Amino acid sequence: MKKAITVLFLLGVIAAGTGWGLSAPTRLSQTQDAALQEGDPDRGELVFWAGGCASCHAAKGAEGDELLKLGGGLRLETPFGTFVAPNISSSEADGIGAWSLADLANAMTHGTSPDGRNYYPAFPYTSYARMSGDDLGDLYAFLKTLPAVEGKAPGHELGFPFNIRRGLGLWKRLFLDPSPVIAAPAGGAEVDMALWERGRYLVEGPGHCGECHTARDFAGGLILADWLGGAPAPTGEGRIPNISPVDGGFGSWSASDIAYYLESGFTPEYDSVGGEMVHVQENMARLPAGDRDAIAVYLKAIPPVSAAGS
Known part of the structure; x- marks a missing residue:
């Protein structure tokens, strides 16, 4: 009996260790990191609008220049709980002003924060994972030109088990894939x-x-x-x-x-x-x-x- 309990305990430890390893946040490879270069803010503005950044991170109802004040706070009510868009302004204390280009690229393509936490996929990194390094470099350059907004947005409101961020590492292994969704049309298709x-x-x-x-x-x-x-x-x-x-x-x-x-x-x-x-x-x-x-x-x-x- 003791032997069986010992075996079960060891199997549990092995399973827990495997799960912990598989759920670890991922990052760009050294090669990908080294290839990143800060780009052009004018091109980055187009990436910003294509990505819909202001739709979630600007104040509700914002118009004109207010769309460029990215203090966050938008509440997204979902079956998993309430997600709150964070401050991504150029504030070093409350936004992403202290981030490096690699920090931004890891967040957008791997759903990983600078301090090594998994982001929730309410932030659509499963799509942003398909973005090019050039576009990320341009977007980074543009975001640096935007005004700093002081004040952190409130945290997410999530119950168990959705409040366990580490588990998102396993989710990302299932659903985070940078490859295209749709294959190119067949050769005979009349498509540009x-x-x-x-x-x-x-x-x-x-x-x-x-x-x-x-x-x-x-x-x-x-x-x-x-x-x-x-x-x-x-x-x-x-x-x-x-x-x-x-x-x-x-x-x-x-x-x-x-x-x-x-x-x-x-x-x-x-x-x-x-x-x-x-x-x-x-x-x-x-x-x-x-x-x-x-x-x-x-x-x-x-x-x-x-x-x-x-």
């Missing part, structure tokens, strides 16, 4: 591949469209087989629409319809954008026309997701 690939980068990476428009499983991971096929709203109110090219609805829009909607906020039926999409559309309107065209080309050439699958 340069535009399509740019659109894929914007939608799957900085634009993080799948974070809202794709259904999630019980663990909160995206169901990639239903990519952009619509999903319950993350806040639990309403439903995010299917934006795959399925027959009817959004699927009936042309590429020019989509690009115009992203620029103007008007649908082909002359309805206007509403809800949380207002912020997204306003961000997309700040991008070059070619980027909106690229997004439209991508959305028209991905696999459709049926209403039943969405």
Whole structure:
């Protein structure tokens, strides 16, 4: 009996040690870290709008220059608890002003904080993981130009077991993948591949469209087989629409319809954008026309997701 208890104890220790190791936060490799270079703030501003940074980190209802004051505080009510967007202004004490470029890159592509904690995926690093080092360097340069906002945002409000950050390391091993979601169209497809690939980068990476428009499983991971096929709203109110090219609805829009909607906020039926999409559309309107065209080309050439699958 004692021998059996000893064996069970040792197995428990081994399992606990394995789990602890697998849940450890990950970081850029030395090679990736060395390749990072601070970029151009003007290009970084475009990355900032593509990534929707102000939508979560500026004050609710902010407009104009107030959108560049990133003091955080937005509350995101979810089935897992309430997440509060942090201060990411240039304040060294309360924001990210003391961060290095590598700190920002680790946060955005690995979901790992400078002090080695796992970030919650309410911060969409599972999409930002697909961003290029050049874009990260440009974004870093732009963020340094923004005003410092004093004061830390409140902490998250999470119950057990979701308040155990270490466990997110195991979650990231399942759901954090920097590879593209959608393969390039077959050779015979009549698609401008340069535009399509740019659109894929914007939608799957900085634009993080799948974070809202794709259904999630019980663990909160995206169901990639239903990519952009619509999903319950993350806040639990309403439903995010299917934006795959399925027959009817959004699927009936042309590429020019989509690009115009992203620029103007008007649908082909002359309805206007509403809800949380207002912020997204306003961000997309700040991008070059070619980027909106690229997004439209991508959305028209991905696999459709049926209403039943969405």
